[in-house]
Amino acid sequence: MSDPLEKVSSNKSFEGELTKYKFKSAALGGLSANFNLFLPTNASPSNKVPVLVYLAGLTCTEDNGFVKGSFLGPASSQGIAILFPDTSPRGAGIQGEDVDWDFGTGAGFYLNATNPKFSAHYNMYTHIALELPTVIEAAGIPIDWKRQSIFGHSMGGHGALTMYLSSPQKQYRSASAFSPVSNPTKCPWGEKAFAGYLQGGVEEAKEKYDATELIAKNKEPVHILIDFGTADNFYKQNQLLPENFLKAARDANYDEFQVRVRSQEGYDHSYYFISTFASDHVHFHANFLKA
Numbered sequence: 001m002s003d004p005l006e007k008v009s010s011n012k013s014f015e016g017e018l019t020k021y022k023f024k025s026a027a028l029g030g031l032s033a034n035f036n037l038f039l040p041t042n043a044s045p046s047n048k049v050p051v052l053v054y055l056a057g058l059t060c061t062e063d064n065g066f067v068k069g070s071f072l073g074p075a076s077s078q079g080i081a082i083l084f085p086d087t088s089p090r091g092a093g094i095q096g097e098d099v100d101w102d103f104g105t106g107a108g109f110y111l112n113a114t115n116p117k118f119s120a121h122y123n124m125y126t127h128i129a130l131e132l133p134t135v136i137e138a139a140g141i142p143i144d145w146k147r148q149s150i151f152g153h154s155m156g157g158h159g160a161l162t163m164y165l166s167s168p169q170k171q172y173r174s175a176s177a178f179s180p181v182s183n184p185t186k187c188p189w190g191e192k193a194f195a196g197y198l199q200g201g202v203e204e205a206k207e208k209y210d211a212t213e214l215i216a217k218n219k220e221p222v223h224i225l226i227d228f229g230t231a232d233n234f235y236k237q238n239q240l241l242p243e244n245f246l247k248a249a250r251d252a253n254y255d256e257f258q259v260r261v262r263s264q265e266g267y268d269h270s271y272y273f274i275s276t277f278a279s280d281h282v283h284f285h286a287n288f289l290k291a
């Protein structure tokens with residue numbers, strides 16, 4: 001069992017309330033975990049609101065998304081909550097976890113580790129899919145967990161797409177991503193992460209943690225929106241591979257109404273890009289969250 005939530009700070013924003021919480025996380029091996037939650041002003045015990053989960057990228061914390069993403073205004077006007085989890089456990093004390101910026105702290109890759117070195121703490125998949133909804137519900141916060149969607153950036157785009165496509169009970173109604181790591185078993189970031197966190201390495205990852213592999217074998221209807229920038233250096237270095245995801249989706253007979261991948265001319269990997277299309281993504285999810 002995880003401990004109850006402790007409120008760290010609370011600020012009025014866009015008529016709603018942005019609150020930072022911390023708690024002792026069972027999924028992350030008893031470490032203290034932070035998250036931010038934006039609640040629109042219409043949320044109340046008699047009016048539970050839908051929620052969008054935002055997963056950030058490498059080196060980020062639970063703060064990057066709300067500080068630089070420009071999501072809160074559109075979410076407030078649509079009456080949607082946004083949950084901003086962290087990107088990894090912190091302070092696990094595992095040898096080597098703080099050496100590289102693309103592995104370990106700040107780089108949890110939204111999976112459940114099976115390598116015994118990491119498996120007690122690196123369980124961001126369970127933390128986000130199961131633990132956070134449970135502790136937030138237990139605190140009486142008025143969110144309707146039957147109306148969830150998920151989005152993210154870069155490593156967090158990978159997290160959003162894979163959690164959407166692999167969640168057994170169709171936990172999320174829609175998924176979207178900014179510059180996602182779309183085929184991680186074929187790029188350096190993913191290969192490094194899976195070799196470290198998973199006992200079965202890249203082969204194990206193909207089953208559960210690669211969006212391109214997952215869409216290729218998916219049979220259910222989907223609602224997916226992806227944007228990436230043509231001036232994104234990580235795109236140019238083949239870390240993102242959105243074309244692989246698009247091809248797998250079209251080969252699996254998903255048309256542009258179910259899987260839309262948009263190439264945005266001249267945009268880079270930063271939050272200048274994300275904030276430009278933030279409103280688009282919130283409105284995309286609103287179609288499904290408020291249906």
Ligand SMILES: N[C@@H](CCC(=O)N[C@@H](CS)C(=O)NCC(=O)O)C(=O)O
Pocket residue numbers: 056057058059060064068101153154155269270271
């Ligand atoms: N630290 C890396 C870059 C890491 C990076 O670009 N992180 C992206 C996600 S993949 C990010 O969102 N950074 C934080 C920010 O822009 O607020 C480098 O020096 O090349």
